Amino acid sequence: MQTIKQAVAGTVESSDAQVMILPQAGGLKITLDSSVYDQYGQHIIALIIETAQALGLDDALIKVVDKGALDCTIKARVETAYYRAIGQTTNLPWGCSKWQ
């Protein structure tokens, strides 16, 4: 299990998403508040889980407020919050498969 601290990334501006990661044992738990929940809620939750698992994040509470962000923005905000949570800002693994 990775050692993480609470971290947040993104904003609640239109087309953005705010992602908060909190340490929590017992697997991944996702909460989503989205302006397009009815149409895309399940897709966004699946995207968050997929992105987190690709990063190796298996135990955490991830709270997301989505304001109509593109998938790539949601991924970017989850990734940013994750790297802030583990305290890494340089030597990121750009270009490896989990970043696609």
Added chain:
Amino acid sequence: MAVTNHIRRSMIFLNTQRAALVKEAFVYHPDCVIFDLEDAVAEGEKDSARIQLYQTLKNVDYQGVERWVRVNALDSDLINEDIRAAVAGGAEGIRLPKTETAAEVQAAADKIAAAETEFNRPVGKTMMMAALESPLGIMNAYEIATASDRMMGIALSAGDYTRTMHAKRTVAGTELFGARSQMLIAARAAGVMAFATVYTDTDNEAGFVDELRLIKDMGFDGKSCINPKQIGVTHAVFNPSAAEIKHAEHVMQAVADSKANGVGVLTVDGKMVDIAWVEGAQRTLKLAQAAGIYKGALV
């Protein structure tokens, strides 16, 4: 030099920190976008902007719009990661800010080459341009422009330049005349493109058009923009007019005819022309073709 045939009338800055700005800027049809990781991005959001940059480069189809990245300054602790993200994402070019010497260009080029190797991209493919923002940068413009085969162009950035010159910004741009002239001469001597600084009074379209006409007449290739509404105006001014296209066609046709007839100097549209006019006519037609307003066969 890495000029390529891409048309670059407009280059619009986008604050990469802001998702709404980077998600679909291609809809405004700029020739180039510049994803900004430098001044527009808050100090505590550099990491977030960088990751947003990478995901945008990898996942948003910019439909042929050339994608540049303004990285942080060479003496910052941010530039290495900026370049790694930009190159891994496949940006066409890197814009280096606050450039004052050829050595700085070479140092940045080395970092780009290392990133290209690390991320299995063709070494040498990523272009560069340098922003000149100080008297020393202007003085060294030719050396900067010729410092690397990656160099596509040089650009004037007036904010810091004016400050370091102890000058006052004027509507007419008098304080920039020396810098514009000197960097343009350097760019032409080096065989790279030249770009004018942003026009910050976005509500003053008449003033913007006046400045566009000035820099176009001086010989600049394009303009840095900060607002989507500046793009169409910039293209309208930089595009050859119908009369200019027609005259260029007449020159090309007349020179071809004169070669066949053994005549060296001739009259076209009431003006005396000779072989020296051909290059300008070709440039006009190529620009018109690239802008989609010339379909003829004389290019």
